[in-house]
Amino acid sequence: MSQKKMPSGYLSFVLHSHLPYVLNHGTWPHGEDWLYEAAAETYLPILRVCEELEQQGIALKANVNLSPILLEQLAHPRFKEGFTEYVLQKIDAAKKDEIDFGHRSETHYAEVAQFWNKYYTRAREHFERLGKDIIGAFKKFYDSGAIEIITCGATHGYFPLLGTDSAIRAQVRMGVHTHKRFFGRKPRGIWLPECGYRPAGEWQYPVPVDGTHKMQRVGVEQILAENEIEFFFVDTHLVESNVSFTPYEVMAGDVPVAAEVNGDGHASLYRPYYADTPYRDRAKVAFFARDPRTGIQVWSGEHGYPGEAEYLDFHKKRWPGGHRYWQVTHPKIDLGAKTAYFPERALARTRIHAQHFSDVAVSVLQEHAAVEKVPPILSAPFDAELFGHWWFEGPEWLKHVAEELNHPGHPLKLITCGEYLDAHRPEAFLALAEGSWGKNGNNDVWLNPETAWTWKHIYPAELAVQQVAESSRWRGHEAGSRLAKQICRELLLLESSDWQFLITTIAARDYAEKRFQNHLDDFRKLLDFWRRFEASGSISAEGMKALEEIEKRDSVFPQLTPEVYL
Numbered sequence: 001m002s003q004k005k006m007p008s009g010y011l012s013f014v015l016h017s018h019l020p021y022v023l024n025h026g027t028w029p030h031g032e033d034w035l036y037e038a039a040a041e042t043y044l045p046i047l048r049v050c051e052e053l054e055q056q057g058i059a060l061k062a063n064v065n066l067s068p069i070l071l072e073q074l075a076h077p078r079f080k081e082g083f084t085e086y087v088l089q090k091i092d093a094a095k096k097d098e099i100d101f102g103h104r105s106e107t108h109y110a111e112v113a114q115f116w117n118k119y120y121t122r123a124r125e126h127f128e129r130l131g132k133d134i135i136g137a138f139k140k141f142y143d144s145g146a147i148e149i150i151t152c153g154a155t156h157g158y159f160p161l162l163g164t165d166s167a168i169r170a171q172v173r174m175g176v177h178t179h180k181r182f183f184g185r186k187p188r189g190i191w192l193p194e195c196g197y198r199p200a201g202e203w204q205y206p207v208p209v210d211g212t213h214k215m216q217r218v219g220v221e222q223i224l225a226e227n228e229i230e231f232f233f234v235d236t237h238l239v240e241s242n243v244s245f246t247p248y249e250v251m252a253g254d255v256p257v258a259a260e261v262n263g264d265g266h267a268s269l270y271r272p273y274y275a276d277t278p279y280r281d282r283a284k285v286a287f288f289a290r291d292p293r294t295g296i297q298v299w300s301g302e303h304g305y306p307g308e309a310e311y312l313d314f315h316k317k318r319w320p321g322g323h324r325y326w327q328v329t330h331p332k333i334d335l336g337a338k339t340a341y342f343p344e345r346a347l348a349r350t351r352i353h354a355q356h357f358s359d360v361a362v363s364v365l366q367e368h369a370a371v372e373k374v375p376p377i378l379s380a381p382f383d384a385e386l387f388g389h390w391w392f393e394g395p396e397w398l399k400h401v402a403e404e405l406n407h408p409g410h411p412l413k414l415i416t417c418g419e420y421l422d423a424h425r426p427e428a429f430l431a432l433a434e435g436s437w438g439k440n441g442n443n444d445v446w447l448n449p450e451t452a453w454t455w456k457h458i459y460p461a462e463l464a465v466q467q468v469a470e471s472s473r474w475r476g477h478e479a480g481s482r483l484a485k486q487i488c489r490e491l492l493l494l495e496s497s498d499w500q501f502l503i504t505t506i507a508a509r510d511y512a513e514k515r516f517q518n519h520l521d522d523f524r525k526l527l528d529f530w531r532r533f534e535a536s537g538s539i540s541a542e543g544m545k546a547l548e549e550i551e552k553r554d555s556v557f558p559q560l561t562p563e564v565y566l
Helices: 032-055 068-074 077-103 107-129 134-144 165-183 220-226 247-251 292-299 343-369 394-405 417-423 452-470 478-494 497-505 509-536 541-553
Strands: 009-017 062-066 147-152 201-203 215-217 231-234 273-275 286-289 377-383 412-414
Touching: 009 032, 009 343, 009 417, 032 068, 032 077, 032 107, 032 134, 032 394, 062 068, 062 134, 068 134, 068 165, 077 107, 134 147, 134 165, 147 165, 147 417, 165 220, 165 452, 165 478, 220 231, 231 417, 286 377, 292 343, 292 377, 343 377, 343 394, 343 412, 377 417, 394 412, 452 478, 452 497, 452 509, 478 509, 478 541, 497 509, 509 541
Parallel strands: 009 062, 009 377, 009 412, 062 147, 231 286
Antiparallel strands: 201 215, 273 286
């Protein structure tokens, strides 16, 4: 029997699935509908891709991050009830659209309405077949080795700007705890929120905070090592300084279609390194860098696949149902000039684009295979919601890429990053600068004149929680412990990087500002009751009522205790 030929390189998809906490905080246009849309258009379709590949004996082998706060929401009874209602509304809207188009003798649009009816009926049936347990369905493929699920910061707090090492530790610890709770084992990898990394060194608050001074901070990799995390991901420019653009600049159309990296002996994007640190002996954590040449094919709505004329247009919707009936036509054409969508034609294009992506990946890795001691690995990280939600045909494309790489004799093989590290440990350390995958590759998206005010509140809140955690008053006192835990929850929710992102991008600025202020108000209210508790040893009826109301609204991370800050 002939042995299987060793592949000349590996491809590893990284799908970052995350939404801020929206349950009990609005529905439409901003709030819970975001979660329902993502479940119907991204999470269930990706699960169907895994199922269809499994039937062919193929594994996607993607690294899938389900952020801790997303897991909390997908497991929540409110989501399970609300999602069913949402899907029924979409089915009803499709039926009404079909009738309306029929009255107008617009036969093709009526057929697309039927397509949406079938699409959401399938989503409902799939959800019911899974017992409304999306997490359990992902766990099945995790347990079989078809995917590797990794963790994230608890609420997607942006590590480079969090004010204390204990704040980052709490985000990571709760990420690990939540992963263990849902999947029964510790995670090997982590998605740093916004790919935000900060090395060890001197640091000071970037906004005025009373009584503060410069301080020594540990590197992110040390905190990851403390939690037995083995690997994380960084953006291209942290490894290849001559590649300066980031995914969100690609989405804005700010870079050319060609994206070359040099091959003149600089650090390689196609092998993992250990993050260099003053603590080499006790903080060996590997990282993988994003490949720009394949990435642009998915991120770019102008130069990449999502800009294909026949794919479903993301922006143009028919109200009141919100269904989409038009194709991209051209990425820069006015909405009024969009032409009719033909689902079969669009799906046929995904095979062609999967072949193209395969060819690009082979070309990229062949350039590096000769100079690498071991088969190189191409890391392809994306927001999971790009697939299905933004690029509707994206999940089908993912399936076809997996099929392409499964062809006999294909030089590349799909692999998870954990599997790659098991076979090929890093051979070198590489120092990383501070950076992210946000615009300009730095902290600008999360710290700018429009968002600086949020940090002026976050930093004192972090210091206050540190004092609560270090106090012994909450130990052994049921009500005091509940109060301290909820204070910690509100800080975690306050720290979500989504609020600054939405403010900066103006995507849902009013909602983000309101959400931040609501969590800040609740935090301050609870902290006031805590200080009274510290002085008197008891919590008033008013305090308990306020606590119960906030607990009901923001009941996340049941395992959380103030000890995660110690």
